[in-house]
Amino acid sequence: MKVLKFGGTSVANAINIKKVASIVFKDQPEKLIVVVSAFSGVTDLLLKASSFASTGDYQYKEIHQGIEKAHLYCIKELVALQKQSAVLSEIKQLCNELEELLDGIYKLQELSPKTRDKVVSFGELMSSRIIAAYFSDLSAEAAWVDSRELIKTDSKFGYANVLKSFTDENIALYFKAAKARVFVAPGFIASNSNGNTTTLGRGGSDYTAAIFASALKVKSLEIWTDVSGMMTADPRVVTNAKPIAYLTYKEAMELSHFGAKVIYPPTIQPVMDLEIPTAIKNTFKPEDAGTLLLSDYSNGSDRIKGISSINKVAILTLEGSGMVGIPGFSKLLFEALANDHINVILITQSSSEHSITVAINEHDSLRAKVAIDSVFDNYIEKGIIYPVEIESDMAIIAVVGDKMKSMPGTSGLMFSTLGKNGINIRAIAQGSSERNISAVISNADIKKAVNVLHEVFFEASKKQLNIFVSGVGNVGKKLLQQISRQKQYLADKHNVQLNVIGVANSRKMLVKPIGILENDFEKELGEYGHTSDVEKFTDEIIALNLRNSVFIDCTAHAEVARTYAKLIKKSVSVVACNKIAASAGYWEYLELKHLSNIYNAPFLFETNVGAALPIIGTLNDLIKTGDVVNKIQAVLSGTLNFVFNNYDGTKPFSEVVRQAQAEGFTEPDPRLDLGGTDVMRKILILAREAGYALNMEDIDNNGFLPASCFDGSVEDFYKEMSIQEAHFKAIYDKAAANGCKLKFVATFDNGKANVGLQEIPENHDLYNLFGKDNIVLFYTNRYPEQPLVIKGAGAGADVTASGVFADMMRVASH
Template sequence: MQVLKFGGSSVANAENIKKVVQIVTHNNYAKQIVVVSAMKGVTDKLLQLGDKSCQPEKEYEKILQSLTTQHIEAANELLPVATRSGCLSMIMQIFNELEDICESVFRLQELSPATKDRIVGYGELLSSKIISAYLESIKVKNVWMDSRAVIETNNNYSYAAVDFEKTNVKIKDFLKSNPANLYMAPGFIARGNNGHATTLGRGGSDYSAAIYAAAVDAPSLEIWTDVSGMMTADPRWVPSAKPIPMISYKEAMELSHFGAKVIYPPTILPVMQKNIPVWVKNTFAPEDKGTLMNATASHEGNIVSGISSITEVALLSLEGGGMVGIPGFSKTLFEALAFAKVNVILITQGSSEYSICVAVNAVDASRASEAINKAFEFDIVNNKVFPVVEEDNLSIVALVGDKMKSHPNISGKMFGTLGRNGINVRAIAQGSSEKNISAVISNADVKKAVNVLHEAFFESVYKQLNVYVVGTGNVGGRLLEQIHHQLKYLKKNLSVEVRIVGLSNSRNMLIKENGSVSLTKWKEELEAAEAGDLDTFVNAVISKNLRNSIVVDVTANAAVAAVYGRLLSKSIAVVACNKIAASSSYASYAQLKSLSHEFNAPFLFETNVGAGLPVIGTLNDLIRSGDVVNKVQAVLSGTLNFVFNNYDATKPFAEVVRQAQAEGYTEPDPRLDLGGTDVMRKIMILAREAGYILEMDEIKNKSFLPASCFEGSVEDFYKEMEKHEAHFKALYNAAAKENCKLKFVAEFVNGKASVGLQHIPADSDFYHLYGKDNIVLFYTMRYPDQPLVVKGAGAGADVTASGVFADLIKAGI
């Protein structure tokens, strides 16, 4: 005798019921029992019906009418006119009974547990009788079996315990007295030993099917649902979740206990005791293999079977010196919770015995706290223990797998993965069997946690980076082009998938709720998006809480730099082309570095010095390897190098500067470059990265611009340069007279920094520096005489974008 169970989504409407019947009638089983749930959503409506019956107004009547219509429409669609009347009469009879019950509840203004169980059980009665009638209409003989007549329980309404000895006898007697090849049975419902209707708990139809399977020693039990088996994680949260081909009973129990919705936890016990295999299959894709559950299942290659979670959990902590070494405290705690009918989900206790904490469902938290405080009232009054501390808005995420016990570092990998993504763990529990490692975390982090753990343990194919770009101008646009060009390469060679999930500029902002921004149509998408607001954008980045989040700042905006701390403290990596943050006060710079370290969020700003050149990266490598920087000499402005390489006193200096700005080498205000401010920032950043404390006002600036050039607008600046052309010619001629070139050089020696225009002779490393090139000479303990030289293009949108892109990948991997 084969047993099949179909869930609420499988029998949600007439169309789905036809799929169920097709599965039932096209299999090769000689005899079968088919157990069904209520139609999707009906159980919730019936619970509402009971609750509304206690209201002063007759609000339940609308729900009753809605339920009646839903079932009549299904019957009308399924049954031909000639055979419809009997089924419709049955439906109306049931709803007349329901109406009488609701009217009684309304008059009494009281809904007892027994009455509630009776009301909520009608959903399965209706669905099973409608399907039975449909089978008869298509000439498929079947016997409807009332589960209330054969499954006997105690009188613990809503979660009744089954008397298996009596139940097994009744099921066998019914089958013997009513021989047939096909039996149709309602799930979820049973009858107490007092004769009143009971239910087996939400999801109890699975349990009903397991009870039948165990009673008849079925060769297997099939649970048909709307997914193709048990999944490695909740597919609603993790799109890349995969079906688990095989799983052991104990692993399945752990996963179902910790929130996996595919199977109701008590289901497994009856079939496990008789070693009956269980198949979890998809009604809407019956050809899919599904998941096989048995005693010895093994899933090759995966140490972890699945990841599950429970939301809306509260953590209750009991602490006090009076607990240490005193027997009986735990007993009193759990007795108090048992009397209060509070289920404990997780337990953890330190070896010091100073504290013990338990996780319970959030709805039970207040009742549980009250019960514990009452049980320990004497100890609390005498300061032996403190009153219970309740923490709300928590969830539990769990790794489950039989093989974890024989593999080291699973816990380390789990908590390392959570930590790297800024997910704080409030409590940990791991049984000695090591089939389950559980962590209590914030509700806000649970979706992110499940995703990062799934990525760590199941997605060896690629790592997903969720990127937000602030600034879509010249450099930002080139960055998006480069990312688009490299997507396939990154996925194939680095196992990295880059998703642009947010864009922002001075006018608009775009946050993708699902999916990513199109890298071919991003301009149009951003233009059509809502008006930009930095604070709203940052709040959205934080609240979305996506795994491996990276914010890329491709602006020169102080307001954007000011939000880095907020991002880093939420474990969101920051890649900055913007120099303002790293060149702000040393205290601010040091705080950002500290936040980066504390919250394991990379803060990278390679392009702050030398655009795409590996200047900061090289310096960091020197310091990390134990070297000491004694002196730095550098030409750090691609703008100034371009200007002085192209100025020969034959055309106005102002015209050369305009050319540099037109070709994208200067800051929006060229005075930041020509006045030396930009170079001061860069040498200060290098000094700080080398381990020195340095502020801007400590850097000596030998400016070559007349003071009047710094007054007024950018256009006024150009006019002033034209007035002072003789000054610029004199600077050029003075250098030419010595057979030297003009270079704006930055130096850092013995803790002192300076910038200024210098005459560079032909034997200098700086002499043969052309176009927009930069050069940095590092004199260190290991390179005392011949410096370590980094040289190349130090300006331009393409090279700057490539440097930002390189930082982005470093931040992600």
Template sequence: MQVLKFGGSSVANAENINKVIALVKQALAKDKTILVVSALGGITDKLIQAAQSAATGDESYKEKLQEIENRHIETVRALLPLTGQSSVLSAVKTRCNEIEDICSGVFLLGELSARTQDKIVSYGELLSSFIIAARFESAGIANAWKDSRELIRTDSRFGHAAVDFVTTNARILGYILENPAVNLFILPGFIASDSHNVTTTLGRGGSDYTAAIVAAALDGHTLEIWTDVSGMMTADPRLVSNPRLIPNISYQEAMELSHFGAKVIYPPTIQPVMRKGIPVWIKNTFAPADPGTVIEFETTNNGSSIRGISSIAKVALLSLEGSGMVGIPGFSKRLFEALSGQQINVILITQGSSEHSICVGVDENSASAAKQAVDNAFDYEINTGIVEPLIIETGLAIIALVGDHMKSHPGVSGKMFGALGRNGVNVRAIAQGSSERNISAVVAADDVRKAINVLHEEFFETSYKQINLFITGTGNVGHRLIAQLLQQRSYLQEHLRIQIRIIGLANSRKMVFNNEGISLDNWQHHLDNGQPMQLDEWIAGITSRNLRNTVFADVTANADVASRYAALLQKSISVVACNKIACSSIYGNYRLLKDLAREFNAPFLFETNVGAGLPVIGTLNDLLRSGDKVRRIQAVLSGTLNFVFNNYNGQRPFSDVVRQAQEEGYTEPDPRLDLSGTDVMRKIMILARESGEKTEMEDIGNRSFMPASCMQGSVADFYAAMTKEEAHFKQLYQAAASEGKKLKFVASYDNGKASVGLEHIGPEHDLYHLYGKDNVVLFYTDRYPEQPLVVKGAGAGADVTASGVFADILRAINS
């Protein structure tokens, strides 16, 4: 004997019902079959809505009932030949009239009891199963339709009745034995009756339970649950874009997942079949060839200690706290008795070893009743101050990791909470049973999608890790960065298992978001057609999306953008800054950003602030982390100035060389920032700060070589003034050349003091052989006291700067 159950989506219309007919035909070729069906898809909800409308005096319930009747009549006409419709339509009409009579009574009374609602919703399954039985008859397949209320006996807890298995099992077995010639039995799911033959229901999703009850009563060899998905998944497909099918799962794991929100199977379904060891298959009516999921005792490891991830929404935390609870027995008992007295189900329990508080999770809709009941129960203790009034927190959800194999894999909880912490998901409460089959955490409801994606990526993703990137600035460097992301897309996925999606792009004029990722092939078109750039809206759009593995890349020189870093870091969004303004602002702001990055597990990386793509800051941090101490730094940190002095020989105007550097993209938009030494001052200050110094810009000495006349007015005025001061620049060159030396603009840091200025550098010096736009940094440390650690290479240019930002993006997500 085998039992097949088809859910509401599988019998939603005539087309789907014909698919069911075909599948049952195949099953009948193997063994006798009991078919359990749900109401037509959506009908149960419509019946409840009609009943509730009637109870509130809303006459629109009649329209809802008419829709229900029309839906069933249309289904009959689509399924049955004209000659076979009359009796079925008559029966449908009779039952629809009965529904209307009951709803009329509800309307007149203005009251809808749980008992009456059970009676009304029972018609969904009664109608669908009767129509489907008629369809089998018209197809020449003999069957016996049976009202499940005559077989399944329950108590009188309307809406969620408990089954009397002794009576029920005897009735089911007796009925089947009385009909040995029947190969196909058809039963309506979900419905039952109490000892007074009053209609009850088994809870939403109860058709699964009906099928399991029947399978267990008959010692069936298999139970098949046919639905609209191809089995149980590692996470909810509505929340995770690439969940994996679970091919096999234990009864206990399936119960845990279904309890925590996995909608594929109704939680009570597992218990009856588990007692008998009957395997349960979850199959897809619309893709019957898919393997599906089998639920049984013995399962194989799927390569992970975790079988699946699930969640429960709309949870409230109830916290009972007070010093008077410590060491006093009975507080927990009284708390649970108070909740039980109000029929409030406890989802999660956690208590600290101090016994100062106990925390439970309940359905959010029960929170108010829970507070009243508990405060009443502890009225004396609250009035005497030894216990606080019950504290309620709403807007929460529970996420759960489920797996039988967690107990043999140390570190699962550490991995779970580490992943959540890195993504800024705050955990409000934690629970883990001694079976170690489930680790549950309470988080903000707004964080559920991100949390589940984070955990799914951490425990199941063998393909790639997804980075959600927001880029501000699409000038030379930003443009090159996007080009490099496009170029390396395949490499990152194939070799690093990383997929970078640009979710948002912005420049000074426009901004655009796309949660599925902006196409890198035509990003300019999308940005040009975006909305006007408003910085506050841009930042709000990033934080409100609350995506996992989020990185914000600032490829601008804008102070307003830099001022928003703190707000991003506080949302656990990593910040990659090409922009030097934040790190060269007052020390207190620099320190704040570093502290926020540490506090909220959000890397703040700014390698390109010094030396473009050169690993200057990274090398310095490696030295410090390994216990070395920086004593002195000498550096040429301006690719612009190095380019200028490498190309100026007194024969060609100094202003022409500067203009060439600007045209080739080596200078700031205003070249005076480079030539004045201000940019180099910022860089050496950043290195001094990273070395541990509390340094401000006014602490940096600057031996400027630029005449004051060149530093006034506009950029055009700047070039004109340089032309007039040509003799000054020529004299600087000749003074160095006469000594056989070169001009280098050098930044120095020596035991807490930093300065910048133009120097004459001889051939014996490490800074002498520095060509083009190259930078060089010499680190003199306790480990490198005489022969310095040297970092040397191109220190300016859009391509190398973009590559440095690119590297920081990857570093941020792997920190």
């Protein structure tokens, strides 16, 4: 014999019930007991109708009519016309009984647990009667069984306890004499010794099936639902959740207790005692393997089998010096909760015995506080215990697996993963069985937490990076193109999945959680984007709270740079092409570095100096390994190098600068480059990264532009350069006469920095520097005479974008 249970969604309508029939009557030669739930949503409607009736709200009538109409319609869809009369009459009679019961509740305006159980029983009674009639139409060997006559309980209405020995005897005797091959039984309902209807708690249809399976010692139990077994996480939260092929009963109980809704926890106990294999299958995909629950299994080596969670939790903390070394406090605490029928989900106590913390359902928190404070009232008055503290809006996340106990490092990996993503842990509990590690976190972090843990334990081969790009002009656009080209390669070869979630320019911004197509971002931004607002863009990133989030700043705006601290504090990594933050006041720079360490969110800005050249990274490696930088000499402006490599007096200086801007080598305002401000920022950043506390005002700027060039707009600047052509020609001619080239050089030496135009002789390291190239010479304790030289292209949208991309990949490997 075999027991099959079908849940509410499996029997939601006539179409689904026909799917159920195809499973029941397909190659099943042995006797079957088919336990069914109420039609999907009906139990909730019955509870709502009874509640309305008890408060004198006439809406219960409408709900009743809707329930009756749905069931009568289903009969007409399923049962042959000539056989409909009997079942229609039966269901109509049940609907009339239900109506009379609701009318009585309405008149009395009272709803006892006993009456509520009677009301909700109609859902399973009607669904099972209809399905039994349909099965009888398909096969003469089908019969209906009244579970109330077989399953006997105490009188704890709403959550009755089964009288096991009496129930087992009833079931065994009944099925020994019964002649049918397929029996349809209502789940969820039973009766007490007086014949009053009781219920087994929400999800009790699973329990009903397990009771039948245990009493008859069947060869297997099948729970048919709307998912293909238990999953490694809730698929509504984790898109990459995977079905679990095998679970022990105890693993399944842990996952069920912590929110996995596929199976009802008490279901497992009767079948676990007799080691009856239990399969969880999908009614709508019967060919899927599903999950098999066993007493033990040798298949697989995963230390973690699943991740589950409970939302809307509150934690209560009782603390005080009066608890230390005094027995009985825990007993009083739990007695207070038990006497008020408040369920404890999690317990943790400090080794000092100074405090004890419990987690309960949030809606019970105020009632629990009143109950506990009243028990400890005398101690609170004496000041040796404090009133209970409540923290609401919390959640519990749990990782479950029998093999954790034989594989060290699981809890460390769990907590470090949460920490790296800025998820604060308020309480921790690990059972002595080491089958479950639970943590209390903020309810707002639960989706992020489940996803990051799932990624670490089940998707080690793929790390997801969620990207937000501010500034999609020259560099930002090139970056998105590079991401598009490399996306598949990185997924296949480096196991990194890149998702562009948000983009913004000075006019519009768009945040799209399902992802933005990199090659189509301009169209999407134009069609769906909202008016750009830096603060709102930042707030949306934080509100999404996605794991492994990276904010990329390809702008040159101070307003954008000011958002870094806010983002880093939420564990959003920042990759900055923008030099403003790293060259701001020294303490502001230091604060960002400090926050990056505290919140474990990288703050990377390699492209601030030398575009994609590995200048800052190399400098960081020198410092980390104990070297000391004594002197830096560098040409750090690709723009200025391009300009002075192309200016020979044959065409105006202003035209060469225009060419540099047209080719994307300059800032939007070229005066930032030509005036030396940009180079000052770069040498400042290098000095700071070398460990020196400098500010912009500490740097001497020996500029070459006449003061009049800084007046007015960018166009005014170009006009003034034309007027000042003789000035530029004179500078060039002097250098040429000395056999030198002009280079705008940044120098840091003995704690002092300066920038300025210099004549570089032929034998100097800086002489042979062509095009837009940059060069940096590091003189250190290890490189005292022959410097460490880094040289290459230091400007251009493509190379700068590639440097940003490289920083982004450093975040991925962090």
